[in-house]
Amino acid sequence: MKRPTIPDLAKAAGVSVSTVNRVLNQPKSVRSPTQERVLAAAEEIGFYGLGTIEHAVKATRTTHHLGVLLQRGSRAFYRNLGDAIASAAETFGSHKIELTLEFLEDLSPEKVANHIISMGERCEALAIVAPQHPLVADSIDAVLEQGVPIVSLIGPLSAKGNISFVGLDNWKVGRTAAWAFDKMVRIPGEIGVLVGSHRLRNQEMNESGFRSYFREHNSRFSVLEPLPTYESAAVAREHVETLLTEHPSLCGLYISGGGVTGAIAALRAMPKRDDFVAVGYELFDDTRAALIDGTLSMIISHPMQRFARETVATLIKAKIAGRYGGAHRVAFGFDIYTPESV
Structure with a gap:
């Protein structure tokens, strides 16, 4: 096949031959969107001077x-x-x-x-x-x-x-977590809540949305005061163990932030309960494994x-x-x- 020429590139990019020549030799005189269009066309058609165009365009980028x-x-x-x-x-x-x-x-x-x-x-x-x-x-x-x-x-x-x-939208995150408990828990009861810190406003808004859902849709649930983990897995594990000991009828745990791996470890150590729901945050190896083995019921995660x-x-x-x-x-x-x- 005949290798693409400058006129071929101009046609592919929808610009004039002189514009292509200016991109090659005087790139600063060509508007950035036009430079990028010429570069994209050069890549698409396999233009022989692609390296020169790439160098010229990158040199003018802010x-x-x-x-x-x-x-x-x-x-x-x-x-x-x-x-x-x-x-x-x-x-x-x-x-x-x-x-x-x-x-x-x-x-x-x-x-x-x-x-x-x-x-x-x-x-x-x-x-x-x-x-x-x-x-x-x-x-x-x-x-x-x-x-x-x-x-x-x-x-x-x-x-x-x-x-x-x-x-x-952290208020929606909290509302969605509460919706999950409402739909999955068989007998409404007490729900424990973990937060990383009371000074992290996303988790404060999570909790606000969480409580607002129950006030509006199902007041039979009782949301306990949130416990700060200070982003520590060890503290989170200790909190969950205490919750499970002091509230034997606890129906669920909302891990809004901070120390999710510690919370998972504490939940795994307790006898399995089909009526217990745990909602956590962020999908990574540890939380994915906890979903698969049933320790967590649902995860809300950033894309x-x-x-x-x-x-x-x-x-x-x-x-x-x-x-x-x-x-x-x-x-x-x-x-x-x-x-x-x-």
């Missing part, structure tokens, strides 16, 4: 220095989220992204606040997972004052300045790939919009898994 601060890297959920965001940044359309991805093991407000300020000095836009605390709010405002936009992930945050948000893409897209939008561009809010649907769907 570099976005983005930062993402996640919680403990020892937790599977945050490792998986970090991997997904890194992958999304590498393949995000026509944008050139330099990503700074960091995990924070010490979740004390002082450490979180200091790390936010540190990353704000090194990045043009910053996404964070953090507790609601005055020190954290002050650090966010300090970064915003420097013209660096902040995007809150998973749970919304409040400060004096505008903070964008990417995550689930990881979409979460990652929306995070990168919102960081870029916030950076381009500038200091006075306002906050962006992206809430997307969640995945539901049962023992029959994994």
